[in-house]
Structure formats: C-alpha cells, structure tokens
Amino acid sequence: MIRVRTLLLALWAMQCLASHAGLIDQVGVELRLDDNLARAELDGDITSDSTLEVSADAGAGYQVSDSDRLKLSFELSASAFRRYDGLDHVAARVALTHRHKFGLGAYAPALALAVSASRLIYRDSARTGWQYEAGATLHKRFSPRVDIQAGYGFQLRRSDDVGERVLPQIAADVFDTSSRHLRLGINAMLTPSYLLGASYAIHKGDIVSTTLRNLPIFLASDAIAPDEVFGPDRFAYTLTAMTRDLQLSLSRLIGADASMTFGYQLIDSNAEGGIAYRSILLRATYLQQF
Amino acid sequence: MSACLLAATSASAGELRALVRDGDGKPLADAVVVAVAHVAGQRAGRPAAPGTDTIIIDQVNKEFIPYVLPVEVGTSVNFPNRDNIRHHVYSFSDAKRFELPLYIGDPAAPVLFDKPGTVILGCNIHDWMIAYVYVANSPYYAKTDAAGTATLAQLPSGRYSVRVWHPRLAGTEDETTKPLAVTDEGVVEASWQISLTPDFRIPRAPVPGQAGY
Numbered sequence: 001m002i003r004v005r006t007l008l009l010a011l012w013a014m015q016c017l018a019s020h021a022g023l024i025d026q027v028g029v030e031l032r033l034d035d036n037l038a039r040a041e042l043d044g045d046i047t048s049d050s051t052l053e054v055s056a057d058a059g060a061g062y063q064v065s066d067s068d069r070l071k072l073s074f075e076l077s078a079s080a081f082r083r084y085d086g087l088d089h090v091a092a093r094v095a096l097t098h099r100h101k102f103g104l105g106a107y108a109p110a111l112a113l114a115v116s117a118s119r120l121i122y123r124d125s126a127r128t129g130w131q132y133e134a135g136a137t138l139h140k141r142f143s144p145r146v147d148i149q150a151g152y153g154f155q156l157r158r159s160d161d162v163g164e165r166v167l168p169q170i171a172a173d174v175f176d177t178s179s180r181h182l183r184l185g186i187n188a189m190l191t192p193s194y195l196l197g198a199s200y201a202i203h204k205g206d207i208v209s210t211t212l213r214n215l216p217i218f219l220a221s222d223a224i225a226p227d228e229v230f231g232p233d234r235f236a237y238t239l240t241a242m243t244r245d246l247q248l249s250l251s252r253l254i255g256a257d258a259s260m261t262f263g264y265q266l267i268d269s270n271a272e273g274g275i276a277y278r279s280i281l282l283r284a285t286y287l288q289q290f
Numbered sequence: 291m292s293a294c295l296l297a298a299t300s301a302s303a304g305e306l307r308a309l310v311r312d313g314d315g316k317p318l319a320d321a322v323v324v325a326v327a328h329v330a331g332q333r334a335g336r337p338a339a340p341g342t343d344t345i346i347i348d349q350v351n352k353e354f355i356p357y358v359l360p361v362e363v364g365t366s367v368n369f370p371n372r373d374n375i376r377h378h379v380y381s382f383s384d385a386k387r388f389e390l391p392l393y394i395g396d397p398a399a400p401v402l403f404d405k406p407g408t409v410i411l412g413c414n415i416h417d418w419m420i421a422y423v424y425v426a427n428s429p430y431y432a433k434t435d436a437a438g439t440a441t442l443a444q445l446p447s448g449r450y451s452v453r454v455w456h457p458r459l460a461g462t463e464d465e466t467t468k469p470l471a472v473t474d475e476g477v478v479e480a481s482w483q484i485s486l487t488p489d490f491r492i493p494r495a496p497v498p499g500q501a502g503y
Contacts, residue, residue, distance in 0.1 A: 026496055028496075028498075030498075061375070063375070063376050063392055063415060065392075066378055066391050066392055066414065069415070101414070104380055104389065104414055105380065105382065105412060105414060106412055106417035106492055108414075141417070143490075144490045144491050144492045145490050187497075189490055189493070191488065192488050192489045192490050192491070195493060195497060197497065249497070249498065251495075251497045251498075253493055253495045253497075254495065255495065256353075256418075256494045256495055257494070257495055257496075258495055258496075259495045259496060259497050261497055261498050263498065283498070285498045287495075287496040287497065287498065288496075289495070289496045
C-alpha cells in the first residue's frame with residue numbers, strides 16, 4: 001500500500017511539474033493484471049499479480065523538412081507489484097525516432113524508424129540491466145476513423161550481473177535475451193469518443209519462464225538461474241519460443257488531451273521441446289498530455 | 291429539417307436574425323448563414339469590399355482558430371502561426387488548393403480565396419488540426435455563436451435565398467435554402483434545424499501504444 005501511495009504521489013508531483021513548468025509532455029498511470037506472471041506452463045507454477053505503473057514522458061521534436069521529423073524523447077516509469085515485490089522496478093528510457101511522411105496530408109503514409117535504450121532497475125538485482133530496441137513502423141490513415149500500422153522490431157536485453165551457474169555446462173544469463181517481432185495493428189473510432197484498437201504480433205526469440213525444477217524445460221532451456229522472486233526452489237529458464245500476441249483495447253477519449261483505455265492482451269508462446277504457456281493481461285490506462 | 295419564418299418590425303435597417311439548431315434541437319455553433327440576393331448587383335451596406343480586411347486564421351496550441359471562417363469570394367486570409375513550433379498548412383479542396391510550407395510567425399503572403407465553396411485546411415505536421423474556410427458567393431453571411439444565433443445586418447431590401455452550411459451538415463446546402471424577403475425597416479427572423487453527421491476527427495488525445503510484454 002505504501003508503494004502504491006508513493007507511486008500516486010509521484011504521479012501527482014509529475015502532473016504539478018508538467019502544468020507549472022511545461023517540462024513534461026505526458027503522464028500516465030496503468031493498473032495491470034497478469035494471470036501468468038512467471039510465464040509458466042504447469043498449474044503449480046502459474047502465478048498471477050497486479051501492477052500499478054506511473055510514467056512521465058518528455059521530449060523535443062525537430063521538423064527537419066516538410067516530410068521528415070526527428071524526436072528525442074525521455075520516459076521515466078515506476079512499477080509496483082502487489083505480491084511479487086522483487087519485480088518492482090523503475091525504468092528510464094531514451095528514444096530517438098525519425099518519421100518520414102510519403103506525401104502531403106493526414107492520409108499520406110509514414111514510416112517511423114526508432115531506436116531506444118532503457119535502464120531497468122529492479123528490486124531483484126538479477127533483473128537490473130539495459131534493454132535496447134530498434135524498429136520500423138509503417139503507418140497509414142484511411143479516414144479520420146481508421147488507421148493501420150505494420151511494424152518490425154528487435155529487442156535486446158542485458159543484465160548487469162550474472163550469477164553463478166547452476167550447472168557448469170548451462171549458462172546463467174537468463175535475463176540476457178533477444179527477440180524480434182512483426183506486428184500489425186488497426187485503430188477504428190466507434191464513435192467520436194471511443195477508439196477501438198487491435199493488434200496481432202508474432203515474436204520470435206527468447207522468453208523467460210520461472211518454474212519449480214522441471215526436466216522438459218531444463219532440457220529445452222538455454223540458460224538457468226535461481227529466481228527467488230517467485231519463491232524458494234524456483235528457477236528462471238531462458239527458452240527460444242515463437243510467441244503470438246493479440247491485443248484489443250477500447251479507449252475513451254477525454255477531451256483533446258487525455259484518454260482512459262481498457263485493454264486485453266493474450267500471449268501464447270510455444271517453445272522448443274513442446275513447451276507452451278498462455279498469459280492474459282488486463283489493463284486500465286489513463287494518459288494525460290500537456 | 292423544419293423551418294420557421296417570422297416577420298418582425300421595430301428595426302432601423304434590414305436585418306436577418308438566424309437561429310440554427312441541430313437535429314436534437316440544441317443550438318448549433320459554427321454554422322454559416324448565407325443570404326444571396328435574387329437580383330444581381332443588389333448589395334449595399336457592407337463596411338468593406340472583399341480583400342481589404344485583414345482576416346486571419348491563427349494557429350494556437352496546435353489548433354486552428356477559428357474552426358470555421360466565412361469569407362466572401364475574393365478575400366485574402368492570413369495564417370499566422372503563434373506556436374513556437376513550425377506548422378505546414380495545406381488544402382486539397384477544389385475551391386482552393388494551396389500549401390504554406392513549414393513556417394513560424396507570419397507566412398510570406400496571405401492566401402486569396404477566389405472561388406466559392408468549402409476549403410478544408412490541415413497541417414501536415416499535426417494531422418488532427420483541421421479548420422474550414424467557407425467562401426461565400428455573397429457579401430451577406432454570418433457565423434452562428436454558441437447560442438446558435440447569427441445576425442446578417444444592413445441587408446438592402448429585396449428577396450433573398452438564405453441557406454445554411456456546417457462542417458457536419460448531413461444533407462446538401464441547397465436543401466437548407468429558404469426564400470426570404472427583407473425590407474429596409476424590418477427584422478426578419480428565421481430558424482433552421484439541420485441534421486448533422488457524427489463529429490469524427492483524427493484523435494489528438496494520447497492512447498497507449500501496442501505495449502510489449
């Protein structure tokens with residue numbers, strides 16, 4: 001409860017700062033429910049939790065030409081988990097985006113190329129490290145009501161410290177992961193105030209699953225390390241998987257500068273060795289821009 | 291659409307007082323009421339000839355102000371940018387195609403609106419920005435306020451076709467046309483109730499991106 005109060009206080013402070021100094025472009029608060037936080041397959045390993053996250057964005061954009069825009073943005077976020085407080089973390093992200101518009105007007109397609117680096121500091125120090133992302137997104141609007149996006153991205157994560165190996169022949173760098181994804185999305189306004197969003201993505205690469213000792217996962221894993229965040233005798237395994245990710249959202253636009261969004265996300269992973277897990281995430285997100 | 295025409299007295303000059311409501315009967319702002327004289331050349335009383343006024347559409351906080359600007363054919367409009375970022379104003383409309391590439395402050399020259407019709411404005415940088423210039427083929431026009439009222443003053447006596455336009459007008463402008471007679475010493479009141487299309491606009495508000503996991 002104290003952590004939640006701290007986060008809300010931080011959000012309030014950020015809003016005050018934004019309204020008085022104009023330093024912050026956007027603040028947000030999100031409540032997230034995850035029914036399989038550990039990305040586990042067996043009932044005994046599956047754990048659920050709720051997360052409260054607050055975030056603030058700032059940035060500077062420069063219109064290089066009529067068609068090209070560069071934006072440097074910074075985002076700070078803090079997340080608190082109700083049960084598994086080892087996952088509490090703060091993240092500082094810097095991103096550089098170049099957007100090129102192929103023509104004039106709101107319906108001209110646009111291509112955005114983005115690179116970012118995030119510093120992740122977890123209460124569980126094994127997860128502390130850096131995350132790097134790069135991607136390209138093509139956007140096309142067809143009307144004031146409908147737009148689509150298609151994107152390809154790459155993600156790389158590196159931990160600061162890697163613990164002792166559980167077995168000499170198996171790596172312990174479970175949180176050093178990489179993956180790439182292809183995503184398609186569509187947004188459609190149902191009414192002038194309600195926006196429906198849907199996206200489907202396929203990720204290929206590493207996932208981390210935390211379970212009790214598990215021979216099939218052990219045999220399929222690329223790295224293993226103890227993971228006491230989820231309790232004693234739990235191990236985090238890095239697996240190579242194909243993950244399908246379906247997201248649906250309904251946003252209520254609140255004036256020109258805020259929205260309240262309810263989201264559903266289904267994650268379905270299939271790893272080598274016939275290992276599969278499924279997670280459902282529910283989100284309630286409030287965003288306010290300045 | 292329903293109509294109510296009332297002839298009144300006790301005015302010093304010909305005047306049309308219009309009231310425009312939406313389909314639910316609520317007062318409608320940003321509707322343009324245009325009176326076109328039945329007799330060619332019947333015009334008097336307007337304070338300025340086309341093109342002599344300094345008429346502007348501002349860009350403030352990444353929005354056009356006003357949302358609707360009625361002008362007469364032959365009017366020049368300036369588009370000052372009062373934001374501290376650059377805008378790129380354009381229109382693809384048949385009544386006026388133009389482009390004001392990236393600028394801050396005042397553009398090099400105002401834009402001359404020389405054909406009647408509706409001109410939809412946009413900003414190439416901020417896709418949600420939209421505004422309308424209604425170019426009237428008559429010097430007698432006015433825009434409704436928040437109460438849905440507009441006054442066309444100093445109308446010379448005569449017969450007019452009066453019509454209403456709005457960015458979200460569901461039907462055609464011609465369907466709103468009413469014949470009206472104005473006398474030098476009279477006030478004519480007229481009201482319109484028009485059906486509107488839903489107000490779909492490109493969202494400006496932030497919505498969550500497609501979050502990872």
